[in-house]
Amino acid sequence: YIPRAQEITLEDLKDLTFLGADGRGVKDLSGLEYCSNLQTLILTNNSITDISPLASLTNLQNLGLDYNNISDISPLASLTNLQMLTLSENSIADISPLASMTNLQTLGLYDNSIVNISPLTSLTNLQTLILTYNSIVDISPLASLTNLQELHLNNNSIVDISPLVANSGLSNGDYVLLFYNPLSDTSSNEYIPQLRDRGVSSSR
Structure with a gap:
């Protein structure tokens, strides 16, 4: 001061x-x-x-x-x-500089121009991740983020959410927002129920 x-x-x-x-x-x-x-x-x-x-x-x-x-x-x-x-409401497309930030627990990237989220693979301490309003299709990098508790993926271009099922850390009390994505029938009818069976709250 x-x-x-x-x-x-x-x-x-x-x-x-x-x-x-x-x-x-x-x-x-x-x-x-x-x-x-x-x-x-x-x-x-x-x-x-x-x-x-x-x-x-x-x-x-x-x-x-x-x-x-x-x-x-x-x-x-x-x-x-x-x-x-938190970097929400900017004009960011390339998030590769984030790959070294392995101590991150909360990351906000709402409303940017992000397609590729592979740099997030190394951020295994993330608990809260906000990716709403981007252009993301492939969420396979999220399978390794086993400490996630709160995940915002709404308003993207995601079809396949199998990486979330593969994420062994998503469990009772965690929640995932998925609405306004073109989810496949398999994602909607099989994968979301599997997540809910594990106690994950999922909105679509």
């Missing part, structure tokens, strides 16, 4: 562990690279396109970048301590 009407020094920036600037018209993140001890950074609902200043903030555990104009997330690849990352 930095009091108002006080000149901000580099030492002040280094002391920051939390910074929130939701809906403040932020466009330029220059200078944030000096906030080297930030653990939580919330920059939702701004006009951000370039997130390269975040690449050095390796102490970040929680990062909110929803509702911006971000398409390139490669600067985030170094943020391997992240436990929560």
Whole structure:
């Protein structure tokens, strides 16, 4: 916390562990690279396109970048301590930089331009995954995410949900949202009942 009407020094920036600037018209993140001890950074609902200043903030555990104009997330690849990352309502197609974030427990990617989710295969600590409103067809990478408890897949182009049946971790108390997908008859009539028999709540 930095009091108002006080000149901000580099030492002040280094002391920051939390910074929130939701809906403040932020466009330029220059200078944030000096906030080297930030653990939580919330920059939702701004006009951000370039997130390269975040690449050095390796102490970040929680990062909110929803509702911006971000398409390139490669600067985030170094943020391997992240436990929560939300990038919903952006213009992201390539999520390969997320593959190194093996500590992630919560990942929000609602309403982007994602087709390929294979980079998620390594994120085995994920508990909450939100992929609503994308263009996803193949969900086979989700079979290995056995810690998932909450999975949002609605409004995609998914036909085959057999990878969810193959996910041995989906069980009693977990839930999966599947509505507004062109599910096959086999997915609707066989796989969803199998998930429900295991105690998984499934909406379609």
